[in-house]
Amino acid sequence: MGQTQSDEGRAPPSHEKLTKELANRFAEKCFTSLELISFKDVFRSLADHEQNVRYLKEDTIARFLEVPDGVGASAVIFQMMSYVGAFPFLQDAPAVLGLEQMVMVITIMTERYRIVLGKGAADRRKLLFRSLAVYDRNLSEVPSDKGVARAAGDYVVEDDGVGKREMGVAIDEVIDGDEDKMDECEVDGLVLAAFESLEYTGALEHKAGTTPVLRDAVIPADNFRRLLLLLLFVAPLGAQDSLSAYSDHVSGAELGNLKRVADCVLRAFIDVERSPGIKFRRFNTIIRALMPSIFDGLTPLVEHFLFSKNLDFHRHKDGPVAPPKTSQPVLQDTGTIMNSAVLSQLSFFLPGSSLFRRTRLLYSGGDDGFSMGSFESKVFNWRAPTLLLVSGTRLPDEPGYKSTGAEYSFLTTLPSKRFSRGSADKEGRLTFGLYVSQPWKHTHRECFGGEDTYLFQLEPFHDVFPSSASNKDYVSFTKPSAATSHAGISVGCSPPQGSQAYRRSNVVTLGAVSLVLDGSFEFGCFTNNYTSGGGAFHTSVARNFDFQDRFEVTNLEVWGCGGDKEAKHQAEHWEWEAREAEARRRINLGTGDIEADRALLEMAGLIGTNRSGGSMG
Incomplete structure (x- = not known):
């Protein structure tokens, strides 16, 4: 005053x-x-x-x-x-x-x-x-x-x-x-x-x-x-x-x-x-x-x-100039989906301190095979946060188009009611992702993941779907078996039901905001049911309408976020698996001599006889 x-x-x-x-x-x-x-x-x-x-x-x-x-x-x-x-x-x-x-x-x-x-x-x-x-x-x-x-x-x-x-x-x-x-x-x-x-x-x-x-x-x-x-x-x-x-x-x-x-x-x-x-x-x-x-x-x-270059207090006056600091690569491994630009895009909503110079390629579908078994062996022992990235091409939805084969089989597992696609891009190229801080594991009665789990889209539209505290159905990993209704990876969906429910329905229960990959990693489906108000993940803030993108998977990668300790533990596990596989191979085939092993397989009727396997006849 x-x-x-x-x-x-x-x-x-x-x-x-x-x-x-x-x-x-x-x-x-x-x-x-x-x-x-x-x-x-x-x-x-x-x-x-x-x-x-x-x-x-x-x-x-x-x-x-x-x-x-x-x-x-x-x-x-x-x-x-x-x-x-x-x-x-x-x-x-x-x-x-x-x-x-x-x-x-x-x-x-x-x-x-x-x-x-x-x-x-x-x-x-x-x-x-x-x-x-x-x-x-x-x-x-x-x-x-x-x-x-x-x-x-x-x-x-x-x-x-x-x-x-x-x-x-x-x-x-x-x-x-x-x-x-x-x-x-x-x-x-x-x-x-x-x-x-x-x-x-x-x-x-x-x-x-x-x-x-x-x-x-x-x-x-x-x-x-x-x-x-x-x-x-x-x-x-x-x-x-x-x-x-x-x-x-x-x-x-x-x-x-x-x-x-x-x-x-x-x-x-x-x-x-x-x-x-x-x-x-x-x-x-x-x-x-x-x-x-x-x-x-x-x-x-x-x-x-x-920071003035004229005021370098790390060297004595008139002394030698310190050599320039060498920069560690932003991305240590190469991937099909991930590159330095995508890593920067991820840092817009995830902590850059856990991304730059700290991400390692754990699994690549193109190199390791599009199978849940390969995924499990490469990813499950990583004890730090992981990034799953999946890219694909949008399945046609024009009037009169009829799917066949594996595509038809996948589409029959989805609810008949569907929404319009999420963007009007002409190329139909899509990239979705998942950030989960907990280690991956098999899903039995409940999903895994925490409230810091993120579901997101990177291409052709940047969008982020944070997790909700009211619904814990974050991530499930279910391998094919007689006891489960649907195999694959589901994000934002309730866990797959047992065999009794499977007899009643062969349709996947999609979450309000969800990403589903089938058990063979051939096809996927992303859903944003904006009208519902969300489930395990919040609906899109950028696109206030219901949309769904069904796509054929072209690439699937999992990247580990962490330091040298996690990478060393993972490398030791992979080395142990390699030694065990070699030991089993030598036990099964005897001496390890290639010619002797081939003769043994021919005697068993497994190769060289124009048959797919041995016979009891």
Whole structure:
């Protein structure tokens, strides 16, 4: 109260003075003394000088951070920095990136501001959205289909009595939680907190009208796609890691993988064929639900400004320069489904600390055989979290198409009622996955898995289905036998019933949100029964409609997440299995001599007689 009275009799402080005061507070509270010295040295060495003003240019920042040309994100990241650098007077953006402005950029983009302001992630998301958005009322208007329903369940236009509205992946439809109910005309929460921290209540008069309202703000789709490429690229970045160490990720096939993954992630935000940009409600909802860690890679990237190569305290003055640190491969093994871009995509919602440089290929259907026995021998002894990835091609669903053979047999085990497919992509390529922290085991009366289990889709649409605490039917593994009704892997379904239930029905009971693979790993089915409200897993936040994808499996992989201890235990088990198999082979065949063994098999009538086996006749 006293501060308000003292403000009335004098002119308010200038923006420059308040900015300098806040920057000094951030620097003092959020940086160590060594980081601050290093930052000033980096800025001094990079800054251009004009009319007594030192500032950083776009190409200077791009070169220093080693942003590769292949992702085309230099202009986007500079736009973000120029906006954030104007904090807390965002109406003055874009800012000239001087010393104080770069302090704002580093503090906010690395979330160090929490030490001073103590605000939550929602405020930062709103600020980052504004830093990427353009304000154009014509651009922000979502076109209408005039009542024409979209194909393949991608969008459905329905009349609710008030007028036709978009359902499904509507650009600005989904919003939930009190956190999102913000007055779009108010100043961002971080700005208010900054003014309060300066103890200048007169600055709070900037509540309304200082920045364009969010309803007119849109992130252009192409700009966001470029940013996604950069975020995928920097996701595995560690503290003080150089981006040049990952240059192979933005060339050749790896760059193609990055672009394909970026397109899948972008589809969760927008249908680029229908709308030119992403609105705030969609942006906020999707990031909260599907990719809360999407911006984590910006922290080590921006923190490069805090480490000066001229201040290397790990060597004596005039001594030899330390050799550059060799970077451990992000992905130690090669897979058909998994690659470095997919690993980065997974880190958007799973802890990167358990993924990068810590995943090992345990099972590959293409190499180890598409059988449950091979799956069991390769996966069951891994005592740490695992990632199951399955890819396939969507089964035809056109009118008049009739399935035959194994496909027909699989489809007869599914309920006759089905939903439209989950996306309208033309290629029909699908990739689903499962993250489970508990070791795999045979399912008898109950499923395994915990509340940290995730079911997800990676392609062609990025989607995540977290587990529910109210239903424990997470994962089941059931091998073929006379005592079980259905063999295979089921996620989100109740355990297969015994032989009595099998006599009553040959149809699988699909969970509300579920993934089913048959016992031969030939076919699969993913279901999102949005109307039901969910079961063991929550329904899709990104697609608010019922959908189902039936597909033929092309690849199946399981990756172990863990350290050297788990890998050593698994390797020892595989070595033991190999020794046991060799011992059994020698016992069965005698000497181990190939010619003698062949003669023995011929005498038994097992080979060389044009028969499939021996005879009792």
